[in-house]
Amino acid sequence: MLFPTTTATFAGLFGLIYVGLTAWVMISRTTFNTLEGDSGNPVLQKRVRSQGNFGEYVPIGLVLIALLEGGGGGHGLVMTVLLMLLIGRVLHPFGLFAAPGSAPMFACRGGGMLLTLLSLLITSLALLIDFA
Numbered sequence: 001m002l003f004p005t006t007t008a009t010f011a012g013l014f015g016l017i018y019v020g021l022t023a024w025v026m027i028s029r030t031t032f033n034t035l036e037g038d039s040g041n042p043v044l045q046k047r048v049r050s051q052g053n054f055g056e057y058v059p060i061g062l063v064l065i066a067l068l069e070g071g072g073g074g075h076g077l078v079m080t081v082l083l084m085l086l087i088g089r090v091l092h093p094f095g096l097f098a099a100p101g102s103a104p105m106f107a108c109r110g111g112g113m114l115l116t117l118l119s120l121l122i123t124s125l126a127l128l129i130d131f132a
Helices: 005-031 042-070 075-097 103-131
Strands: none
Touching: 005 042, 005 075, 042 075, 042 103, 075 103
């Protein structure tokens, strides 16, 4: 098994984004005088969900992609699914803050989730095809 250097590099990028999202939530909680939860504040709810959604999808994505890369998966495939995951996770928060029903909401939120789920699906299928 090779060390997944490409995935490790992207993991560093994802870590920085997560720190940024977490700081955004922490600052927002201070601004809105909310020590925990969201106190029903719609802006804080969206920020908390942006961070939470990132934390729900990125770890499984990185694990799957690292397994694919470490198992000898092609560099082009690994880069493609990493970029899909990165773009998807960056787009998603913009969609949460776009006007409900607007084109940017569908493009960013929907597109972000589509890219995220496709990256997980492609990686999962590649692992099953290669190693099952």
